[in-house]
Amino acid sequence: MKMKYVFGVDIGGTTVKIGLFDVEGNVLDKWEIPTRTENDGEKILPDVADSIREKMKQMDKDAIAGVGVGAPGPIDAAGVVHRAVNLGWKTFNVKETLEALINLPVRAGNDANVAALGEMWMGGGKGYKDLVVVTLGTGVGGGIIVDGRMISGSTGAAGEIGHIHVDDTETDVCNCGNKGCLEQFASATGITRLANKKLASTDMDSVLRGGEVSAKTVFDAVKARDPLAMEVAEQFGKYLGDALAAVAGVVNPEAFVIGGGVSKAGEILIDYIRPHYEKSVFHGCREAKFALATLGNDAGIYGAAKLVLDAVADR
Template structure:
């Protein structure tokens, strides 16, 4: 009898990544489609369903091969019902994602926040493998967070657990955040935040630097820092100071074995990890600091689909 597959879906504001995954966590086939944001995201679920069925057909398979679907979505999720409270970049508010996708596919569906899903992926098959207590932070356009305690995602009372990116780091006078607050970690340690800080420093500094105001990216900042550029090193120091402080405060609550850093900014590599670790050890409770290793995520863009497949697998009745 053919081995059954899980479906992992990572729903983003630009593209939706999908994969058929074995129950051992190996990707059989993966692909992506554009996310249709027209009509307030009305067609998104239909497009996911159609793409799944067309891909099965192309592979010479049918729906009997599938066990369940897991999907990560950008926003807080009501865990009992699989309803997405709000996903601003999709145009959804109180959207019954689980119900809609189950209706389309006639398969069990499990839904969680995309950052939580990435954390589950890294725990199952990535940098967090073997750890049952971990924190995962993704540094991209924003800052996502997922906290896992004893193998379970911490959701909190209304699905907003693990929002490390919205820890207030600058209590007054901080940059405005998309969440409506100001001074959040996201305004500092995201790719967007790093660019903002760099542009502010460039506007007020007459020092020689490799950085150019019209071509500033997070990558350019870290590349210049690796080349010992003084201004870039100053920016990296500021960013890693706040990230180390935030991770120390989060770790003091959950006492993780691993802290996994992913997202586009993590491609900076050792310069990021080493400096964050220095500040983390300064601010973490000593016993917490002893127990935690800060590591780079290893799954890249596959973390979401693998984590979604894990969610699907663990949501099935025993």
């Protein structure tokens, strides 16, 4: 029987998003279940299997191509997660574990890499085969697509652009344990940090003084031409633009797609990133396009579904 359907699963620290797709990439249904992280996350995959099995009661199992999974933490090409701290997971094979629970083919990858695949397939990167997706949220995530395929690396850590070292003078420690990571300056928390440092170091008037300081309020202030906020945006743009120039020198993408909560600021983000990128980048990579992600929180389930369809196409 011809395959008609595929499940995409995006495992987050709070909820698991699950989508049912047809093989053309249309989402037919989507829902969420809680992520139960207690006892080293031992309930997470059984809960996913139970939820999908419930949906499959209304379906012909032979028409299902399989289940794709994206999860935080390094996941290699064989489906082995090399510790996912947010979920409590130690090192084990996600693919084989879920296959045993659900009796369907499973493919697994790092959530940021999988989201990048989704944006390439049906989102802001549609039409490109070589791209880098940058997720600016609480942290900075990245996913690298080369010739239409997700790059995982030897231990699944490819695309961890948030932990590129960008500042030798930083004394605060990043969540990864190092100092001076891109994530400390270009994430939502990083932008807030830059703004608070700027407010403390100068007497410049700013709409940010005395109010809430967040990535959103900073870029709202930038749009209102607030001079202090514009200086913060310039700092942010230099850190991220220079880092992406370094990434481009390695993978030479056609496009960078910017997603995550910070991307809701819109095109103004790109206005601050691109000049620094173009100033620093190797000339052969200068023509890379910049675009905003369009799938939002659904990028992970789209990409997880595409993981399975790519595996089917390779058989």
